[in-house]
Structures are given as C-alpha cells and as structure tokens.
Amino acid sequence: MNGIIFENICKSYNDTNAIKNLNLEVKQGERLILLGPSGCGKTTTLRMVAGLESISSGILKMGGKIVTNVEPGERNVAMVFQNYALYPHMSVWENITFGLRLQKVSKEEIQSRTKKVLSILNLSGFENRKPKELSGGQKQRVALGRALVKQAPFFLLDEPLSNLDAKLRQQARTELVKIHELYQPTMMYVTHDQVEAMTVGQRVAIMKQGLLQQLNTPDMIYSRPANTFVASFIGIPAMNLLPVECNDSALWIDGTRLELPAKWLPLAAKKTNLMLGIRPEHIVVTDSCMLAGTADFIENLGSQHCIHISLPHNGQNILCIVPAEQIVAKGPIQLSFSWKHISLFDAISGENIGYPE
Incomplete structure (x- = not known):
C-alpha cells in the first residue's frame, strides 16, 4: 500500500498552530488536491509529507510505514515546486537526469527513462537547451520531467502551474492528468485555484486556518458543501447564502413565506435560524415567483449573463446566471428555484444540516 495517512497531525510555529489535528488518508494511486486560501496550511501539509517540515505531533504513514521522523531523502518522493527550481547552467537533459545521476542509476536506465519522459512531455529536441532558452510552459514541463524520471510512488506538486498564463495552464492540467493515469503514483497537489482542483482532483481536501473543512469528490463538494x-469558496460565482427563518413548516426569506417540502421538515424543523444556499445557475428568472427583487446590473459572460439582484426587505444581493439568449432587463425581476438544488446551513455554526434521504 503506497497511500499516505495523517493521524492527528499538528504543526506549530512558536505560538501559531499552522495545522490542527489533521486526519486524512490519501489512497494509493489517487490524485488528491489540497485546496484553500493563502495561509490555510496546505503547503505546510505537503512539505511535511516531503520531510521539509518537521511534525510537531501526530503520526505520518507512507507506504504502510511510519515516516514521521524519516529524512526527506529516504521517503522516495518526487516534488515539483512553484518556482520550478531548475539549474540555469544545466541543459534540459542534465536538469532532468541530475537526481538519477546522484543516485548512480545506470546510464542505460537513465537513457531509457529520460527519453520516455521527454516524449510524453513533448520536449524531444530540446535536450540541449538551457532554461533561459525555454518558455514558461517548457520550464514547467522540465520540472515535471525531473520528478517523473524518479518513478517515485509519491508525487507532490506545490502550485506548479501558477506561473503559467491561462491557456498554458489549461493545457498543463490535461497533461498532468494523462501523466498520472500513465504512472499512477499517489499524488498530492496544492493549489488555491478551484478550477485546477475541480478538473485535476479525484478528491479534494478543503482547508481553512489549518483545519480540514471537507474531503470529498469535486462533484459532492460543489453540490453538497459541508x-x-x-459553499462560498467553491464556485464561480460563489453560492448565494440567504438568512432564513424556519417556522410553521415554512421558510421565511426576505419577508416571503415559502412552503417547505415535507422531506425537508425533519431536518429544518430542528433549527429556527438558517442560511439557505443556492447556486446562481440554479436560480431561474420566471413568472412563477418565489422571490422578487430588482436587477441592478447585468454582466456579459459570453455564453451566459450574470444578473446582480437586490432583495427589497434586507437589501441583500444575490446572483443569478442565465443563458445569453434569455433577455433580462434592469428593474423588477421574479425568481424561482427547485428545492432539490438547495442547501441549508445552521446560521450560527455554519455547518450543513444535511439532506433528505
């Protein structure tokens, strides 16, 4: 088993707790994304796996062995850094093979591995170029190549695509998934970019202030946030969150009474003050009004329009996404949504109250 297991892992810097009681299992051969805002502890978590950061308390297991205090060089990991860390005086070939030569791998094996990786990364013909002669995308692929030739069971990536432009980043995401499917290492990937997380990850671990918030597939995190x-971190634009009151088998939203479906009652009736979450793309502009508001501004997103709507009673703003061909004007607007697309959260704790069976 080449998985990675965190058991009550903590990391402190003097009086600052960077990681707090992290319990997490990265399954063998999966792509797990560590996602969160700057300072949430995701890079620290990755560096602890690499052995570049000490662990204050807890147990770290890799490949079925406890490695909490094992030196970095003995963990058999391959790592790609945000700044690529290429040697400027070395050629592409020398950069990629440097680690293998230090390990005294045979020349035949180095030749075989490196040629295969160069072919996969479309770097054949660039073997003798120095990093200064390469584009940003090519440098990124050299850094990936240097990690891949190690054929390590653990593949760690720390925001490897952040220096690329949008088009190269999209291409690189596709290449990363193909590479992983070919070699199938256990992969941990740190990013603050939710698009990368949703497209690359098989599972996503979302962190905030050193605490794991949710671990699940991209689809489940998007549709059922914990x-x-x-809810507010995932999604572009983010999920609308509206304060609501639950009483008399109904939700009161901005002064409007909406009958709550019977299947929601056992969950919602336990709370009085809730937050209703609904994605902008799940709100419909319609004549069958559930909510009324005012369309203040309409963003043109190409194939879609994003409508900024203010509600009359509490003045709260919500967003609604509609197809570009649907004509919506500024001014009074009527909205509707399906109960199957909502989430309800406790207004105090912020925790999801659950979903009907």
Missing part, C-alpha cells in the same frame, strides 16, 4: 465556508 459548511458556509466551502
């Missing part, structure tokens, strides 16, 4: 932080 709390209001996850």
Whole structure:
C-alpha cells in the first residue's frame, strides 16, 4: 500500500498552530488536491509529507510505514515546486537526469527513462537547451520531467502551474492528468485555484486556518458543501447564502413565506435560524415567483449573463446566471428555484444540516 495517512497531525510555529489535528488518508494511486486560501496550511501539509517540515505531533504513514521522523531523502518522493527550481547552467537533459545521476542509476536506465519522459512531455529536441532558452510552459514541463524520471510512488506538486498564463495552464492540467493515469503514483497537489482542483482532483481536501473543512469528490463538494465556508469558496460565482427563518413548516426569506417540502421538515424543523444556499445557475428568472427583487446590473459572460439582484426587505444581493439568449432587463425581476438544488446551513455554526434521504 503506497497511500499516505495523517493521524492527528499538528504543526506549530512558536505560538501559531499552522495545522490542527489533521486526519486524512490519501489512497494509493489517487490524485488528491489540497485546496484553500493563502495561509490555510496546505503547503505546510505537503512539505511535511516531503520531510521539509518537521511534525510537531501526530503520526505520518507512507507506504504502510511510519515516516514521521524519516529524512526527506529516504521517503522516495518526487516534488515539483512553484518556482520550478531548475539549474540555469544545466541543459534540459542534465536538469532532468541530475537526481538519477546522484543516485548512480545506470546510464542505460537513465537513457531509457529520460527519453520516455521527454516524449510524453513533448520536449524531444530540446535536450540541449538551457532554461533561459525555454518558455514558461517548457520550464514547467522540465520540472515535471525531473520528478517523473524518479518513478517515485509519491508525487507532490506545490502550485506548479501558477506561473503559467491561462491557456498554458489549461493545457498543463490535461497533461498532468494523462501523466498520472500513465504512472499512477499517489499524488498530492496544492493549489488555491478551484478550477485546477475541480478538473485535476479525484478528491479534494478543503482547508481553512489549518483545519480540514471537507474531503470529498469535486462533484459532492460543489453540490453538497459541508459548511458556509466551502459553499462560498467553491464556485464561480460563489453560492448565494440567504438568512432564513424556519417556522410553521415554512421558510421565511426576505419577508416571503415559502412552503417547505415535507422531506425537508425533519431536518429544518430542528433549527429556527438558517442560511439557505443556492447556486446562481440554479436560480431561474420566471413568472412563477418565489422571490422578487430588482436587477441592478447585468454582466456579459459570453455564453451566459450574470444578473446582480437586490432583495427589497434586507437589501441583500444575490446572483443569478442565465443563458445569453434569455433577455433580462434592469428593474423588477421574479425568481424561482427547485428545492432539490438547495442547501441549508445552521446560521450560527455554519455547518450543513444535511439532506433528505
């Protein structure tokens, strides 16, 4: 088993707790994304796996062995850094093979591995170029190549695509998934970019202030966020969160009474003050009004329009996404949504109250 297991892992810097009681299992051969805002502890978590950061308390297991205090060089990991860390005086070939030569791998094996990686990364013909002669995308692929030739069971990536432009980043994401499917190492990938997380990851671990908020597949995190932080962090634009009151088998939203479906009652009736979450793309502009508001501004997103709507009673703003061909004008607007697309959160704790069976 070449998985990675965190058991009550903590990391402190003097009086600052960077990681707090992290319990997490990265399954053998999966792509797990560590996602969160700057300072949430995701890079620190990755560096602890690499052995570049000490662990204050807890147990780290890799490949079925406890490695909490094992030196970095003995962990058999391959790592790609944000700044690529290429040697400027070395050629592409020398950069990629440097680690293998230090390990005294045979020349035949180095030749075989490196040629295969160069072919996969479309770097054949660039073997003798120095980093200064390469584009940003090519440098990124050299850094990936240097990690891949190690054929390590653990593949760690720390925001490897952040220096690329949008088009190269999209291409690189596709290449990363193909590479992983070919070699199938256990992969941990740190990013603050939710698009990377949703497209590359098989599972996503969302962190905030050193605490794991949710661990699940991209689809489940998007459709069933564990709390209001996850709901507001995932999605472009983010999920609308509206304060609501639950009484008399109904939700009161901005002064409007909406009958709550019977299947929601056992969950919602336990709370009085809730937050209703609904994605902008799940709100419909319609004549069958559930909510009324005012369309203040309409963003043109090409194939879609994003409508900024203010509600009359509490003045809260919500967003609605509609197809570009649907004509919507500024001014009074009527909205509707399906109960199957909502989430309800406790207004105090922010935790999701659950979903009907």
